Amino acid sequence: MNKLTIDTDYLLQVLGKLLRTPSPTGFTDNVVRLVTSELAAMGLDAELTRRGAIRAIRRGKDPRGARAIVSHVDTLGAQVKALKENGRLAIVPIGHWSSRFAEGARCTIFSEKGTYRGSILPLKASGHTFNKEIDTQPVSWDNVEVRVDAYAKGLPELHKLGIEIGDIIAIDTETEFLENGYIVSRHLDDKAGVAIMLAAIRALQHEGKETPVDVHFLFTIAEEVGVGASSILLPEVASLVAIDNGTTAPGQNSDEFGVTLAMADQTGPFDYHLCKKLALLCHDNDIRYQKDVFRYYRSDSASALESGADVRTGLITFGVDASHGYERIHLHALRSVAELVTAYVASPVKIERDFDQFSDLSGFTRMPSKKAKQELSIDAELADPDHDLHQGSR
Structure with a gap:
């Protein structure tokens, strides 16, 4: 087994720090400073792009054919669209999320004069005033507004507070760490x-684990608006594994326990050989896993490919219930994904041809072409209670 022991106490501690640091897309400087300080404490130097995306390279035996692991520090949020005559704020979302989940949320408005607290409310918020209309008004961003917790009866007061169109709004996390391992x-x-990436790096540093190639740990700042890893990859990187959420919902195979390996998202299938390797690593390292396909989903890997990077891509996820809403995960999944990261970066390189961006057919990969042998009849397969385990969905 190549997987390393993950310090789950550290994982939860750093996750708490991250959640307490507001970072909607476009407002990520503070969380970037937090992540770079954690990397420095573990002995890794970070370099930043102009806008703050982070690259920390952990050296391996060979710089060629480097592996990259990526996650994003930016989150959903909102932005002031207009100052209203009633002293409230019209808003638009940052990232793709429903106003249904925004209704009732507490928030912080960041203005040039300082921060203000507020609540996101439907336009018709009082049943005593609007009766049944509170249940029939449409669900849309045009039907919510921010009530600022400061004296603001109209436009003059909003101007005096220094609140302007374009100001960023961070949504409170309302975080709960439960004793049974669930995190809401x-x-x-x-x-x-x-947090998974930082915990995996901590394990690698603590064990002094040598890797066959350099590992580029990347933290992007604009994934929620589709930019992601579009300008952070170096030419040496041959494979990119994104870490993000899997969607536990009807019709999906993601789970809040173990690793959920994504086989495809809305941009198409992930790399065949890399997906196969990740599944085999889970099997060989006794890491629970399942596979899933996401229809309305993209991650940092999509932006990397769209920007022209010629890399093999994969996506490993932790199952999230109610994604882009009031989310829930379990520590078991976080630990499992971190274990897979350590096993992956320490595993031997099988496709050495990937050390070069261009080459001939020598060493080029092959895909299965022969008809699979049927060791069991269809009736026997259906009668076998462990059939799913034989198929690798464990």
Whole structure:
């Protein structure tokens, strides 16, 4: 087994720090400073892009054919669209999420003069005033507003407070860490992924684990708006594994326990050979896993490919219930994904041809072409209670 022991106390501690640091897309400087300080404490130097995406390279035996692990520090949020005559704020979402989950949320408005607290409310918020209309008004961002917890009866007071169009609004996480391992919070996508990466790095550093190639640990700042890993990869990187949330919902195979390996998202299938390797590593390292396909989902890997990076991509996820809402995960999944990261970066390189960006057919990969042998009849398969385990969905 190549997997390392994960310090779950540290994982939960750093996740708490991340969740307490507001970081909607476009407002990520503070969380970038937090992540770089954690990396420095573990002996890794970080370099930042102009806008703050983080790259920390852990050196291996060979710089060629480097592996990259990526998660994103930015979260959903909102932005002031207009100052209203009634002293409240019209808003638009940052990232794709429903106003249904915004209704009732507490929030912080960041203005040039300081921060203000507030609540996101439907336009018709009082049953004593609007009676049944509170249940029939449409669900949309045009039907919510921010009530600022400061004296603001109209436009003059809002101007005096210094609140302006374009100001960023961070949504409270309302985090709960339960004794049974469940974690309930907003913004677990993808701060849980960041915590997983930091916990995996901590294990690698503590064990002094040598890797066959350099590992680029990447933390992006604009995944929720589709930018993601579009400008952070170096040419040496041959494979990119994203860490993000899997969607536990009807019709999906994701789970709040173990690793959920994504086989495809809305941009298409992930790399065949990399997915196969990740599944085999789970099997060989006794890491519980399942596979899933996501229809309305994209991650940092999509932006990397769309920007022209010629890398093999994969996506490993922790199952999240009510993604982009009031989310829930379990520590078991976080630990499992972190274990897989350590096993993956320490595993031997099987496709050495990937050390070069261009080459001939020598060493080029092959895919199965022969018809699979049927060791069991269809009736026997259906009668076998462990059939799913034989198929690798464990």
